[in-house]
Amino acid sequence: MENTVASEASRLRRFSNWGSRQALGFGESLHSLGAFALIALGVTVTKFRVSSRVMHPLIVREIHRFGVQLLPITAFFGAALGLLIVGQTVPLFSQLGGRDHIGMVMVTVVVRELGPLAAALLVLVRAGTVIVVELGTARALGEVEALEALGIDPVHYLVVPRLLGMMIAVLALTVYLILVAFGAGYLFAFLQGMPLQPADYFGQIAGVLRWEDFVLLALKTITFGFAIAVIVCFEGLAQPLRLEDVPQATTRAVGRCLTTCVLVDALFIVIYLYLDLYRFW
Amino acid sequence: MEETKDIVIELAGAAIGGVSEGAPLVEGVDWRVARSDFWVVGGLHGAGKSALLAVAAGWQRPMRGVSRVFGRDPDDLSEEERIAQRRRVGVVFENGARPFHQLTVLQNVALPLCYHRDWTVEQAAVAAHELLRRTGLEGFATRPAGDLARAWQQRLGLARALALEPEVLLLDNPLTGLDPRQQEWWLAFLKELSLRHTLVVTSDHLEPWQGVGRQFARLTEGRWELVGTEITAGLRPGPVRGE
Numbered sequence: 312m313e314n315t316v317a318s319e320a321s322r323l324r325r326f327s328n329w330g331s332r333q334a335l336g337f338g339e340s341l342h343s344l345g346a347f348a349l350i351a352l353g354v355t356v357t358k359f360r361v362s363s364r365v366m367h368p369l370i371v372r373e374i375h376r377f378g379v380q381l382l383p384i385t386a387f388f389g390a391a392l393g394l395l396i397v398g399q400t401v402p403l404f405s406q407l408g409g410r411d412h413i414g415m416v417m418v419t420v421v422v423r424e425l426g427p428l429a430a431a432l433l434v435l436v437r438a439g440t441v442i443v444v445e446l447g448t449a450r451a452l453g454e455v456e457a458l459e460a461l462g463i464d465p466v467h468y469l470v471v472p473r474l475l476g477m478m479i480a481v482l483a484l485t486v487y488l489i490l491v492a493f494g495a496g497y498l499f500a501f502l503q504g505m506p507l508q509p510a511d512y513f514g515q516i517a518g519v520l521r522w523e524d525f526v527l528l529a530l531k532t533i534t535f536g537f538a539i540a541v542i543v544c545f546e547g548l549a550q551p552l553r554l555e556d557v558p559q560a561t562t563r564a565v566g567r568c569l570t571t572c573v574l575v576d577a578l579f580i581v582i583y584l585y586l587d588l589y590r591f592w
Numbered sequence: 593m594e595e596t597k598d599i600v601i602e603l604a605g606a607a608i609g610g611v612s613e614g615a616p617l618v619e620g621v622d623w624r625v626a627r628s629d630f631w632v633v634g635g636l637h638g639a640g641k642s643a644l645l646a647v648a649a650g651w652q653r654p655m656r657g658v659s660r661v662f663g664r665d666p667d668d669l670s671e672e673e674r675i676a677q678r679r680r681v682g683v684v685f686e687n688g689a690r691p692f693h694q695l696t697v698l699q700n701v702a703l704p705l706c707y708h709r710d711w712t713v714e715q716a717a718v719a720a721h722e723l724l725r726r727t728g729l730e731g732f733a734t735r736p737a738g739d740l741a742r743a744w745q746q747r748l749g750l751a752r753a754l755a756l757e758p759e760v761l762l763l764d765n766p767l768t769g770l771d772p773r774q775q776e777w778w779l780a781f782l783k784e785l786s787l788r789h790t791l792v793v794t795s796d797h798l799e800p801w802q803g804v805g806r807q808f809a810r811l812t813e814g815r816w817e818l819v820g821t822e823i824t825a826g827l828r829p830g831p832v833r834g835e
Contacts (some may be wrong), residue, residue, distance in 0.1 A: 362707045462756075
């Protein structure tokens, strides 16, 4: 009996120690990530005009890599999203006689929720992982020290273009995805024989949209882009890495980005609720 | 402190550690590098040569003692002063010199020129091509740096370090892994370069530098030892601390 109690106590102690270590590690990571985010933001603002002949083409290149090159897959996802939403709601509204509400559903689901999140996740999967590998490899091969030896700030040269490129790319891709989803949604409704004119459909959408939607959409997508860029750059750059550590850093970065995106999304739901944007009648 | 005339690097009573915490690798380093010197520092693998160069470049603090680069303690420099100082000290890393693998050979050399001088690519390309010609790399200009063999990457590191026309050039073990012909090229090139630059070279062995370097020192069993201006016969780097 005594042995059982002692064993239970020992297990509890081990569990408690493990929990404390995890909590401490999480706090430490959060602190380092926050410091890195502030440094990246500070360098972006203070050195935006420094070495513009090198830096501005790099920013354009990153927008092309993270934005323009992702247009086809974003169009595919936008079309799929429009088809799925309309495909699910048209039969429902046909039975309930609520075809005037399709615009409301599209704005709520596509503009406020899934559009920004889907675009952010696409950029994370297609570009974020690439950044961790690029920066992690550069770090492991000593290129970061080589930049410092030449008096080139690695945060300025390596992080700033990726940060700005990703923020702009997520914003632009979200707008693109939403427009494609709207178009695909109408197309599917038309093919299902729903008696809805284009003017009515887009009129419904325009009627539901408020000016706050545009501001919050921009803020949300830029926050997604900033968070993803900071996390992937931090994982690739901020700690000494060996080449064999790069895959693990990539996995860690994806996990952290997903968690952060969901948390940011939840924060914006609270803001939408606070601004009473879910009230349609 | 005012920049001491003609002294570019100064270490006094310095204890130099490696990357990880622990006992210093070398202690009691009293070293003054004057303008136009050509120092060769010998020491076997693990003796602390790279750490010594990191301190000499102002990137790393000595664990004890004083270090000054161009008369200034690196810790006292502002961000702008630190960048300006790094432009005056060129560094060639060992084992392939850490080129930027994603860039071409030409872009590797042009990058510091475009970044610091705000030159156009065309302006930088002229200067970069000249450096590639001097280092025998002109045939590789458009190749990705990552595709080059280690020996050519080492030369690329040299060309890149020379791009900003540094006053002092620090070279970490530049002869490592090179065949005799490549070694011969390096020795001849650096001898000629030393007529216009202050050079500090580390090397596993001092012998190849006989008649090339002008001042010699070595790291032996954790101690700094000045050898003088000539290497006496049979003088090889001694064992490292702990051996």
